Amino acid sequence: MKVFIQSEKNGIPRNTNLFCAYCGFKEMGFEIIPFSHVEQLDKATKEDVVAGHIGMIRQRLTQLGLPIPELGYPHELSGYLGRKIWNDTINHINNNPELWPVFIKPHEDKRFTGVLVKSPKDLMGCGSDGTDFPVYCSEPVNLVAEWRCFVRYGEILDIRRYSGNWKCIPDYTFMEKAVSDYTSAPNGYGIDFALTAEGRTIFLEVNEGYSLGTYGLLPIKYAKLLSARWAELTGTTDECNF
Numbered sequence: 001m002k003v004f005i006q007s008e009k010n011g012i013p014r015n016t017n018l019f020c021a022y023c024g025f026k027e028m029g030f031e032i033i034p035f036s037h038v039e040q041l042d043k044a045t046k047e048d049v050v051a052g053h054i055g056m057i058r059q060r061l062t063q064l065g066l067p068i069p070e071l072g073y074p075h076e077l078s079g080y081l082g083r084k085i086w087n088d089t090i091n092h093i094n095n096n097p098e099l100w101p102v103f104i105k106p107h108e109d110k111r112f113t114g115v116l117v118k119s120p121k122d123l124m125g126c127g128s129d130g131t132d133f134p135v136y137c138s139e140p141v142n143l144v145a146e147w148r149c150f151v152r153y154g155e156i157l158d159i160r161r162y163s164g165n166w167k168c169i170p171d172y173t174f175m176e177k178a179v180s181d182y183t184s185a186p187n188g189y190g191i192d193f194a195l196t197a198e199g200r201t202i203f204l205e206v207n208e209g210y211s212l213g214t215y216g217l218l219p220i221k222y223a224k225l226l227s228a229r230w231a232e233l234t235g236t237t238d239e240c241n242f
Contacts, residue, residue: 001239006052007034021051024223047236054211071206082202091132103138142197160215171201188229
């Protein structure tokens with residue numbers, strides 16, 4: 001197995017997440033090949049792990065003729081949401097200000113970053129040349145801190161705070177129970193939680209494991225998580241499953 005890492009023309013990984021992947025795979029002894037365009041992956045095999053931004057990974061999966069899953073809000077975790085979630089479309093939200101304030105995020109992973117819509121300016125950058133598309137909607141919640149759980153083969157590798165007050169402490173039992181109840185989970189993913197101003201820990205969203213912000217996760221753990229999800233998506237053997 002080789003590892004292809006999206007890089008700049010000078011061979012340096014494009015961002016800190018990819019540098020973390022580089023360090024992890026390198027430390028485990030895998031051959032690292034930098035690339036910058038999907039066309040450069042023609043000589044890669046299905047077994048070769050590709051690390052890159054979400055758009056690049058989607059291009060590679062399409063190149064391999066593989067489906068691109070959307071994780072959404074798993075039904076097993078509906079009891080952990082702690083707020084109302086519903087489906088709508090971007091145009092309907094845009095044209096009906098009586099629905100504001102509302103938090104929205106696209107069904108298509110990372111089409112745009114989730115945003116709290118309180119005024120027309122908050123919708124800037126959320127459209128797509130007049131194309132209507134589905135979004136998840138959430139009633140606003142006052143969050144004081146947010147964390148990401150990194151999960152590989154059902155085991156929590158680490159929990160990292162990425163936003164809010166560092167003094168806050170979430171309900172770790174709540175997090176562990178949610179991970180345990182997520183029976184349809186992929187082999188590698190991130191799951192975000194938050195602490196509300198009222199002191200409740202709630203489930204925010206699930207993030208795909210094939211392209212994930214590290215937030216300080218140790219390189220080998222990150223590389224193994226990427227490998228687990230890549231092997232699952234491609235139907236190949238996870239050579240980092242040790």
